[in-house]
Amino acid sequence: MPRFDAEVRLARRAALAAGDILRRGRQKRKTLTLKGRVDLVTQYDLRSEKVIIDYISKTFPHHALLAEERGENHKESAYRWVIDPLDGTTNFAHDYPAFCVSIGLEVDGDMVLGVVYDPVHDELFHAVRGGGAFVNRRRIHVSEQRTLSQSLLSTGFPYDIAESKVDNLDNFARMYKVAQGIRRGGSAAMDLCYVACGRFDGFWELKLHPWDVAAGMVM
Template sequence: MASRSAIINVMARAAEKAARGLVRDFGEVEHLQVSRKGPADFVSTADTRAEQTLRAELQKARPDFGFLMEETGESVGKDASHRWIVDPLDGTTNFLHGLPFWAISIALEREGEIVAGVVYEPLRDELFWAEKGAGAWNNHQRLRVSGRRKLDEAVIATGLPFKGKGGHPEHAAQLQAMMAETAGIRRFGSAALDLAYVAAGRFDGYWESHVQRWDVAAGILMVTEAGGFVTEIGGGRNPHGGDSVLAANSHLHLMIAKVLRASTANRKTQAEG
C-alpha cells in the first residue's frame, strides 16, 4: 500500500472538499443556472464554485504557489517555480446533462515539469493520483497500463470536436481509420478520466487533438508513472504544452501513431487530388 506524500494529501483534500459541492449540485443539475461562455462551451455555477474552493484550499496549504486554472486563467505566485494546474470540472457537458462521467483534475508543476497529479471521480469515490518517481495509484491500488500488444484486441478512447471547434474532417478520418483496426472506440467526454483509465488499464489507449493543459496535465503523469508512453499525435514529446495527446503502452502507442499519421497523410493526398 502506498503512503501518500504531504503534497498529494493537500491535493486530495482540496479535491474532496470541492467534490462535496459538485455532487450536491449534480443531484440538482436541472436547476443549475448556466451561462453561455462560447460556442458549445458552457460554464455552470457549480464549475465556478468548485474552482473557488480549490483555489482557496490549495492557496491555504501553499500560499506562494501560482495557478493556471480553467476559469480564471493564470496567476503567478511569489514562488515562480511552482504552480497548480487545475480543472475544477472536467466533463462539464456530461455534468450538465446528468451523465455520471466527470472529474476534478489537479496537477503540480515544478519548474515546467509536472511532478504530482490527482484526478478525482467523486461519484465512484475513485482518487487517481501519481507522483514523479512514486508510481500511479487508484486510492491504495497500484496502477499499471494495459499489457495488450494487438491493436485488434484493444479498446481505445478519444475525444471528438463539437460545434464551434475545428478539426472535424481530420478527426473523422482518424476515427474511420482507428475503427477499422481496433476492438472498439469510446468517447466518454473527460480527457482527465480517459488518461486515468489508460493508467489503470481500463482503456488500452487514448488520443485527442486540441486539448487544454488543465485537461491533461495530471493524467499524463499518471500514464507515464503507470508504465505507459505519452506523446503528441505527430510524435512531439511535449504533450503537456502541445495541441494533442496520444497515450498507450509502448507497443500499442507505435501502432496507434502509425494508423493516425497514415489517416492524416491519406486525407491530405485526397484533398490535394
Template sequence: MTTPLQVAVEAAQAAGRIQRERADCIGEIRYKGDINPVTEVDLLCEKEIIDRIQKAFPDHAVLAEESGETVGHADHLWVIDPLDGTINYAHGYPCYCVSIAYRHENETVVGVVYNPSLDELFVAEKGKGATMNGKPIAVSPLANLKESLLVTGFAYDIHTATHNNLDHFINFISACQAVRRAGSAALDLCYTAMGRFEGFWELKLNTWDYAAGVLILQEAGGRVTRFDGTPFQYGDREILTSNGLIHDAMIAVLEKGSSRGTLMK
C-alpha cells in the same frame, strides 16, 4: 508539514463533494462558445480548490480553466480543471471529475484526479508510481491493436474546424475492437493508466485537461507522445497515449489521417 500531494488530494475530494451535492441542482449554465458550457458548479469547485491551495501555499501560481492564471512563484504552478466533463455533468451523465496537477520547476510532480460518481481517486507522484484508491495501478498487457479498446474526444470547434479528429476516429474504428468517446480527457488518461483502455488520442486539449492524467499514466507504465511518435511536451495540443505495446500501431493509423493539433516549439 503540509505537502502539495496532501493539498491536491483534499482539494480534489472537496470539489468532488460539491459535484455530488449539486448534481440535481446545477444552477445557472452559461456558454463560453456555442457548445462549451460552464456551470455554477465549475466555479464553486474552482474557488474551493484555489482557496485551499492559496491557504497552504500563498506564493504559488495557479492556472485554472475558468479563472486563468494567478500571479505567483513561477517554479510552483498548480494546473486545475475543476470539473472535467462539464457537458456530461450538465446532462446528468456520470462521467466527470476533478483534475489537479502540481508542477515544480516546469515538471509535473503531483497528479490527482477524482471521479466522484464512482469514488475513484487516482494519485501519482513523480517516480513513485500511480494508485487508484490507494492500490497500485498499471497499464493493460494487451499487445494487439485489433483487440484493443480505445478512447478519444472531440474539440468544441468540431462543427467548423477542418482538423476535427473525425478522420482518425473513422480509421481507428476499423483498426481496433472498439472506440469510446466518454467526454472527460482526464478520466480517459486515468482509465488508460489502469488498463480499462489500451490507448487514447485527442487534439486541441488544454494543459488543465491532461497535466495530472499524463503523470498518472506515465507512472502506471504508459507511453505518451505526439501523434507522430515524437516526444510530448507540456503545452502541446495533440496527445497520443497507450500501454506502450500498441503505440507504434496507433501511430501507423494516425499517419493515415490529417487532423493535427498545434505543438510547442
C-alpha cells in the same frame, strides 16, 4: 525525484472537497453559461474551482496557479498548480455520470504530481512522477495489451468541430476500423486515468488545454 507528500495530501483533500460540491450539485438545477458554441460552464465549475484555489492558496500561498475558469495568477514561482475543477462539464450538465476534478502540479515546467477524483464512483486517482499511480491508495498498472485489433481505445472531439477541419473525425474513422472498440467518454482526465489502470488500452485527442491533461498525464 522528491515525494511531494505535503502536496499530494493537499491535492487529495482539495479534490475530495471539490468533488463533494459536484456530487451534491449533480441533480440540482444548474445555471448554464456558454463560453463558445457548445462549451459550457456551470455555477458548480466556479464553486469547485474556488474551493480548490482556497485550499492551495492557504497552504502554499507563494505557488502559481492556472485554473480553467479564473485563468493564471502569474506569480513568480517554480511551482504551478494546473486545475480543472470540473472536467466533463457537458456530461455534468446532463447528469451523465462521467466527470471529475483534476489537479496537477508542475515544477520548473515539468508535471510531477496528479490527482483526479471521480465523485460519482468515489475513485480518487493520484500519482507522483516516478512513484507509481494509485486509485483509492491501491497501485494500478496499464494494460499489457499490445495488439491494436484487441485494444479498447478512447478519444474525444474538439469544441470547434463544427467550424474546424482539424476535427479528429478522420482519425476516429481510421482507428475504428482497426481497434476492437473506441469509447468517447467526454472527460480527458478520466480517460487518462482509465489508461493508467488498464480499463482503456490507449487514448488520443486533439486541441486539449493544459488543465485537461495536467493531472492525467502523470498517471
